[in-house]
Amino acid sequence: MDSNQHNNNHTNGEKRLRALFDLNIAIMEVINSDLPLNATLEAILEEIRKKIPYTHGAIFLPDEKGNLEMIASKGYPETLKGKKFSKGIIKYVYNNGNAVYEPEFKDTPWDSKPYKPELVEFYPEMNSVLVIPLGKYGVFELFSDKKNAFGADAIDSLMLNSYILALVIQNVKLREIESKTKDELIKSRERERNHILELTSRLYLKIENIDPYSARHSPRVAYYAKEIAREMGFDEDYQIKIYNAALLHDIGKCEIERSVRESPQKFSKADNPIKLPHVTKGEEILKFYGLENYPFISDAIKYHHEWYDGDSRGYLRRLKGEQIPLVARIIAVADVYEALTSDRPYRKAFSKPHAIKHIMKRAGTHFDPKVVKAFVNVMRKETLQDLVDTLAFLIKRFSSVSEQKP
Structure with missing residues (x-):
């Protein structure tokens, strides 16, 4: 590797690191608010959109039966909030713990896939979909009307912040339990986290x-x-x-x-x-x-x-x-x-x-x-x-x- 290539690799690496932690800090600012869970997740989706443009985005959390409910969204009509999904690409990602990226899914042979994007029927103009698991807490999904919309930098950043987002969901849920129970021990644990x-x-x-x-x-x-x-x-x-x-x-x-x-x-x-x-x-x-x-x-x-x-x-x-x-x-x-x-x-x-x-x-x-x-x-x-x-x-x-x- 010559010196110019080495310098370029170093510069690109630093840029990727900076972009990644810029999003991390933006999410941290949301965490420190006292918003309820839905509003917290909406605010995080908005911060993601500022750093990684997308057309439609949503976060889905599991209910007691294992269905995935759209809790927060950007770009979708309000009528879809609360809709539950028991199959499709988001359910596949949640069950298997594997992220899925389809950069040109209009040309994807869906019959050969173990999943299909359910929401695409509402938005036929969509071209790219990225779905990333949040462990036991659910998944988040980004759609774009552009092909190959999400590059390596964006995917790296979202992967890192998926762990933090899972922790956010856990923390906010604990906070909501605290507000109902007034349990000082739970409050102390949340403050500590x-x-x-x-x-x-x-x-x-x-x-x-x-x-x-x-x-x-x-x-x-x-x-x-x-x-x-x-x-x-x-x-x-x-x-x-x-x-x-x-x-x-x-x-x-x-x-x-x-x-x-x-x-x-x-x-x-x-x-x-x-x-x-x-x-x-x-x-x-x-x-x-x-x-x-x-x-x-x-x-x-x-x-x-x-x-x-x-x-x-x-x-x-x-x-x-x-x-x-x-x-x-x-x-x-x-x-x-x-x-x-x-x-x-x-x-x-x-x-x-x-x-x-x-x-x-x-x-x-x-x-x-x-x-x-x-x-x-x-x-x-x-x-x-x-x-x-x-x-x-x-x-x-x-x-x-x-x-x-x-």
């Missing part, structure tokens, strides 16, 4: 502004950590928590001098001026922002460099085995794999098979064998061909989207 979510976004922007490498590295670590947790059987709430924690695991590097962070020198384990200080600096940042008592984030920052066998190469505490919190054991694997498969100033990136072999050899010494087993299963299932150059959330269930990009 919103507080963590807000501070996570704020601290990530700090990373983005100060440490470009970590701004690219941390979302990919978060992706791997979330997928490992999913493979280990943890629920969506745990996955979201570990994702947020992994985003901030290297926050302490923001307090390390840039000349040291970006040094081309490969430091020895004994005199590394980054590793030990970034853990202690991270703890200081946690205390400053009042996050030291949130175990997911605190444990991720403090313990993600501990060795499973208690070897002295781990630090600061030289914990061993299950003394190391699970969140840190999971992030340790994700962190090392992502670092190995990225170019560094002092070496080229490992190939993915080489990096996986490196991780597997260290099961029981550096890494928890159970976490390594889950990681290897993730690697077997996922197609991650473009992950290093993009943003970290292209997983196999969205591979059909990637294959149909123009």
Whole structure:
């Protein structure tokens, strides 16, 4: 790769990262309002429309029978709100957890597909449809009258924000329960979730502004950590928590001098001026922002460099085995794999098979064998061909989207 191509790739990557988090911040502003669920989702659809133009958009939530109800929409008549769907493309996406993108669906041979867009009969002028799952909370769907309306940047951004949108739905539902029950415990939990979510976004922007490498590295670590947790059987709430924690695991590097962070020198384990200080600096940042008592984030920052066998190469505490919190054991694997498969100033990136072999050899010494087993299963299932150059959330269930990009 010549220098011009490298610079273009770097610039494009930064633009994609900025576009992605611009939408994230816009959604965060909506979250902090006291709007009811329907109005919150309508406002989020409007923010999406400002960043990613579409003709019709809707969010569907499941009812107690598993039907999908149109809760919020833009571009559709009000009479469609409340309509329930028990089949079609949105039901397919909800049941299978796979995003679907049909960039030219007028020319699509629907008889060969396991689904068909139900709403297209009302709007025959539509040409593109994108449907993305929100886990157990439903799906959101965007239509456009243009062919190939949604490019790679738009799809990447929506994939990331689908996790946040699911959390929004969960939080707003909790808020509505609180207003009915007046239960102070539920209110406290909601405030805690919103507080963590807000501070996570704020601290990530700090990373983005100060440490470009970590701004690219941390979302990919978060992706791997979330997928490992999913493979280990943890629920969506745990996955979201570990994702947020992994985003901030290297926050302490923001307090390390840039000349040291970006040094081309490969430091020895004994005199590394980054590793030990970034853990202690991270703890200081946690205390400053009042996050030291949130175990997911605190444990991720403090313990993600501990060795499973208690070897002295781990630090600061030289914990061993299950003394190391699970969140840190999971992030340790994700962190090392992502670092190995990225170019560094002092070496080229490992190939993915080489990096996986490196991780597997260290099961029981550096890494928890159970976490390594889950990681290897993730690697077997996922197609991650473009992950290093993009943003970290292209997983196999969205591979059909990637294959149909123009």
